[in-house]
Amino acid sequence: MTAIPEPWHRFLSEVDRALSGPAEVHCLGAFVLTVLWELPRQTGDVDFIEIHPSGANDDLLRVAGEGSDLAKRFQLKFQRVHIAEYPEGYGSRLVDITPRSFRRLRLMAFEIHDLVLAKVARFAPHDRDDIDFLVRKCALDREVLKRRYEEELRPYVLNETRYAVNLKLCLEELLGESGPDAPGTR
Helix, strand or coil, rough: CCCCCCCCHHEEEEEECCCCCCCCEEEHHHHHHHHHHHCCCCEEEEEEEECCCCCCEEEEEEHHCCHHHHHHHHEEEEEECCCCCCCCHHHHCECCCCCCCCEEEEECCCCCHHHHHHHHHCCCCCHHHHHHHHHCCCCCCHHHHHHHHHHHHHHHHHHHHHHHHHHHHHHHHHCCCCCCCCCCCC
């Protein structure tokens, strides 16, 4: 079982108790990296793209979204990401990071390659730093990244040229790959 560090565990425990019903949350971002890979960078939010049942969204954000009592008390919050690019099949690879004691809140984390592909779309400085951190942890397989991009993401990206350039930079700068087989070089 994955251990969630403090103050996150206390915050999430209170969220679990305060929810009026079940909420399965599909999480990505620095929170996931903190829990699964011990990312040293601090983050104040749990980014999520999906919640089941869909009606649980309002309940979760009321309990733990920006401006809520819990968010103010802990300086942590849940934040729905409305625009994100990620592999189509991510749902089959979600990692359950829910503490066993939780009754309503279920935390499902993006698998690491899916999370990286979501970060490549924006590729802001902290995204590059996070990917570099994972490279140093030997957590990434460049072939998995390339295959998922081609099979599950490329047909759906909003700006294929920009994404391909970002992925090429990621593979070259962070994973040490260059050459004619890198995405975006065809």
